[in-house]
Amino acid sequence: MNLMMTMALTTMIPLILIIFNHLAPKTSPDMEKLSPYECGFSPLENARLPLSIQFFLIAIFFLLFDLEIALLLPIPWALNTSTTATTWMLLLIFLLTLGLAYEWSQGALDWTK
Structure with a gap:
């Protein structure tokens, strides 16, 4: 009985979704919806526009500190198992703090350049 119920459900759910898709009203897309979206830039303009290196530096810093969260x-x-892991954790936090202080002192995090 359980197998028959599972087979009936796995058949009926896709059929109901297909029927609902055909009954749903059709949309008429305009030119804005049909145009490709390329990261905020118009694909019809010059592709060789200069981009600020500051944007890429901030993105790399974000990835670095996002990875730090995954490692921590x-x-x-x-903390409950070994002191070696705690030592490595403190070393990682110390190195990342040193790196952040260096980036800050060099002005890499200044948006107004």
């Missing part, structure tokens, strides 16, 4: 997620478990 297991801290609660590491």
Whole structure:
């Protein structure tokens, strides 16, 4: 009985969705919806527009500190198990703090350049 019910549901749900798709009103897309979107830039303009290196630096900094969060997620478990993991965690935080202080002192995080 359970197998028959599962087979009936796996057949009926896609059929209901297909029927609903055919009954839904058709939309008429305009030129704005049909035009390709390329990261905020118009694809019909010159592709060789100069981009600020500051944008890429901020993106790299974001990825670096986002990765830091992923590396620091297991801290609660590491604190209960070994002092070696705690030492590595503190070393990682110290190095990242040093890197952030260096970037800040060099003006890499200044948006108004």
